[in-house]
Amino acid sequence: MDCSESLGYLVSHLNVSLQNELNERLHRYDLDIKVWPVLFSLWQEEGLTQTELSKRCDVASYTMTRLLDQMQSQGLITRNQVADNRRVFKIFLTxxxxAMEQDVIREAERVNDKFLKELSEDEQAVFMRLLNKINRLPE
Known part of the structure; x- marks a missing residue:
């Protein structure tokens, strides 16, 4: 098998390229790629707990704690303590x-467009459907 036949190699190579491109664009907003999954998740649904965010972002709990600390110091999130459990906090966006959601999402869409431009619209739809199937995500 050579690298053009290795799913791991191809996905890894694409992932690094995508992350580098998105990270470069996020720097325009004083953000970095590490906070992207957290922001994206919270734009989808606020009021998640740290545990829920860790699962959604596929990040270890201790890593999520550091990311949330960073995001709080940047003024991106607030942590609201749950009334009946002082150890649990719900995370909300500032x-x-x-305010930056639409601009940052637009940057992510531009990255997608850049990497998918060699595929027809039908190929793009199939590619995304197959990635979701492999990742066992709903279509």
């Missing part, structure tokens, strides 16, 4: 983070 107005600042909400």
């Amino acid at each position: 107005d600042n983070a909400k």
Whole structure:
């Protein structure tokens, strides 16, 4: 098998390229690639706990703690303590983070477009469907 036949190699190579491109664009907003999955998840649904965010972002709990600390110091999130459990906090976006949503999502869409431009619209749809199937995500 050579690298053009290795799923791991091809996906890894694509992932590094995608992350580098998105990270470069995120720097325009004083963000980095590490906070992208957290922001994206919270734009989808606020009020998640750290545990829920860790699962959604596929990040270890201790790593999520550091990311949330960083995001809080950047003024992107607030942590609201749950009334009946002092150890649990729900995570909410600040107005600042909400205000940048459309611009940052647009940057991510531009990255997608850049990497998918060699595929027809039908090929893009099939490619995304297959990636979701492999990752066992709903279509």
